[in-house]
Amino acid sequence: MSLDKATVARIATLARIKLADGDLDRMTGELQSILNWVEQLNELDTAHVEPMTSAVEVVLPMREDVVTDGGYADKILANATDPVMEPEGGFFTVPKVVE
Amino acid sequence: MTNLTDLTIAEARDGLRKKAFSARELTEAHVKAVEAARDLNAFITETPEKALAMAKVSDERLARGEGGLLEGVPIGIKDLFCTEGVLTTAASHILDGFVPPYESTVTANLWKAGAVMLGKLNMDEFAMGSSNTTSYYGPAKNPWRRPGDNRPLVPGGSSGGSAAAVAARIAMGATATDTGGSIRQPASFCGVVGIKPTYGRCSRWGIVAFASSLDQAGPITRTVRDAAIMLRVMAGHDPKDSTSVPRPVPDYEAALTGDIRGLKFGIPKEYRVDGMSSEIEKLWQQGVEWLRAAGAEPVEISLPHTKYALPTYYIIAPAEASSNLARYDGVRFGLRVPGNSLDEMYENTRGQGFGAEVRRRILIGTYVLSAGYYDAYYLKAQRVRTLIARDFTEAFRKCDVILTPTAPSAAFPIGEKADDPIAMYLNDVFTVTVNLAGLPGISVPAGLSADGLPLGLQLIGRAFDEETLFRVAGVLESAANFTAKPPAVGTGA
């Protein structure tokens, strides 16, 4: 599969990673070689093979509907940049989003 | 008296019980050794005060006759494990200043058993790498050097700091994680033992996630017995991790009977890769002889899809990582680089906060999951993964363990292979199949290369059969009698 700079730029936007201009060139080249390399999987006929759903053979465990967590806003906000603390609880803040 | 830092965990355990020395003395010796070995850059964060405080508590417990399975044993923790109140970085700029308000389940198990924390160990950023050269905190160095060659060598990765610290005798053991080989390959490069247990054996709760369906925690130690002791403490069901398996943890040490008579070990013909160095080939052959001499029977097996394992891994792991690392966005913890809008803030923070290898893998991962490519790449890779797992299921009908080399080479100089991501990826060629199949694998130091560097042999076992793995590893270890040590680093106690 051929990869062009525009596609890489679009992927970088999807991933919210800013690439400097020089970076975009280099990254495009690197990604292209990686993609070329993984192309070899097409040598295999997997039409009748199920994709692996999990590496373990257990069913999804479920928990009881009891409140066992939360109630520690100070810890939740302790590592944040620029939080706003209130008498009870507080907020994360981010640059304003215009909707 | 032997240097306290030269003891194995098993010996330390005995020494403490016999009161040959105190936990405080043992920890002090290691704290000094850590300081003296700073040149290795094995630690990102040292926690000497905490270590001494923990040692004090261990001495009190031991005095009461109460000690846990690892009471007083000083260990290092790969900086991928969240440790409450202690900086945790995953070797990334984007987690600057992150102090977790919670403890990972695996490390909580270790503290409950009485272990002592020396600090947080260096690693490849977000566990992505095979050389520990992608760390924001600089590369860790392998305590081994080629005789007559000054160039620092890679300790392997991603758990480079863990392997280096244990090999350099500045920690008695270390926690590590393995997604494509990140425990076994550095163990091989540093001449120590490393085991990746079966997927689901250890809890992933509180471990910074890289690739959720592949990550597993495990110990790096100097001996097989030590690894058995540590794994027993680390492992166990955790209801907070939905992929954690509710099976009881056996006493792995008890499996070290030394008796492997009648056991069958498989030699996969596809692991004889093109261009494989003859000394690796020879060591492998040597391994066959050792096991045969101990009464086990070699069996030729085929793992036909082996060559597709690396490309399969390099689709699945980045895909999962691209999603797991979306939470590093500057909003709730870690680095924030300002921006005029929310998206700009995200892009600046992630663009500057992630290193090149991480950025590369996130982009690959995002691409292979994106509309139009999901079937061709991700779904395809998951099908191939099924084939790889089936290969092993088939093989284990004919044998009880599989013997292979751990890595295609010995440790190489820092900086080599840096420009070619794929060359770097090829380091994992022997280990990656094991993660894809969710099986346990252990690396045991088996010999030295022509330029005097450690080479390891890998054993792969059936799911949840770590006991057989330890048993055979113990025999291999005795046969190999790997007593070589890296040049002394600083002064021990």
Add this chain to the structure above:
Amino acid sequence: MLIEGKTGNWEIVVGLEVHAQVISNAKLFSGAATAFGAPPNTQVSFVDAAFPGMLPVINRFCVEQAVKTGLGLNATINQVSVFDRKNYFYADLPAGYQISQYTRPIVSNGRITIDLPDGKTKEIGITRLHLEQDAGKSLHDQHPSKTYVDLNRSGIALMEIVSEPDIRSPEEAGAYLKKLRSILRYLGTCDGNMEEGSLRCDANVSVRRPGEPYGTRCEIKNVNSIRYVMQAIEYEARRQVEVIESGGTVEQETRLFDASRGITRSMRSKEHAHDYRYFPDPDLLPLVLDSKWIEEIRAQMPELPDAKKERFVRDYKLSPYDAGVLVAERESADFFEEVAKGRKDPKLAANWVIVELFGALNRLGLDITKSPVSAKQLAGLLDLIENNTISGRIAKDVFALMIETGKDAATIVEERGLKQVTDTGAIEAAIDKVMADNAAKVAEYRGGKQQLFGWFVGQVMKATGGKANPSMVNELLRKKLAG
């Protein structure tokens, strides 16, 4: 319903996507609380805030609620379903992905019957129902240059219920939402409160010439009442017709409903390509439901509105309309049944509940669960009517006093001496007196002015202090006036 455009008729095609917040104590994948209105970020666990190393564990009760809802929607419960990650970046989505279900939802292929205003019914298909996490809340109005983020809501269980594009008018859309909401409330799986946001609706609207393939659809978001949904659909359909008829093409886009102006408008922000890169969540295994558990849930289902309505019509001989009004809320239906059980005249009970009780509750702004008159008390009042102790007219006054004082009907009737006069003699005497005092009017009536009858009734009622049995008054007055 067809829109008459300039160039002919257009059919509206609507599919509704409803997000229903699941009633549960704890969140879908974490143990934090779900209660509404807590101080910001106080009901947030490290899992909800997507801290490093955190992992999801599913809440069994939320799964049960989804199964129950699926059964209530006459749908297929898929014994194996998968959780997928929906990846996108937003301030109120801490992990950068939402755990949802994409290719294999827990429920598929359901249908509900909606009740249209003209008394007809129509079946609307339900494509699927799946479980997913709710996002946190972004507050854009707290600060000039910052958006505040509260993650209390992050991780609460949502059921996304998607209808087939079977809806053909704003009225049908309204009826669908009413019925769906009613079913959810009956089941106790969602409280259906659109103002508080526990029930949210997005409408997919397109238009086409009758018989032609589907047109391009637009998704309308941010509609938080049934009335607004109907308005938005009406506006959007006409907008699309106008666009097409003036030579343009409808662009597939997401639009917001602006309630203050009654219009839909294109979202101002740049639309990022919606590439959600769905893939199965590797932290979760496939959800496997055993049939025994599903049957246990089915066995505990309450009677649902449609079945209850049928039973009311059949057993209580109510009109479908009246039955429909009563079963709209489970509490009303239960109230009515308590009043009506064992009565000779359940229709009387229906009438009193619908007209008098609901009327009073509306005036007082009260919910039936807060009714000042209990079902038992209302039954007591009806007893007095049925055994002729009081007339229906007086009963209304008694009812008003019951609401005011909280006392039983019998007590009030006793205290105020409101017993009906049924003594024929007394009534006849009153009639005689009225006729004697109003001879001229009697003559006029007998002369042909029949409409004076009502006046005479009024006079007799006045003379008896309102307590004469009205039908007896009617009968006797007619006889006497006839001469």
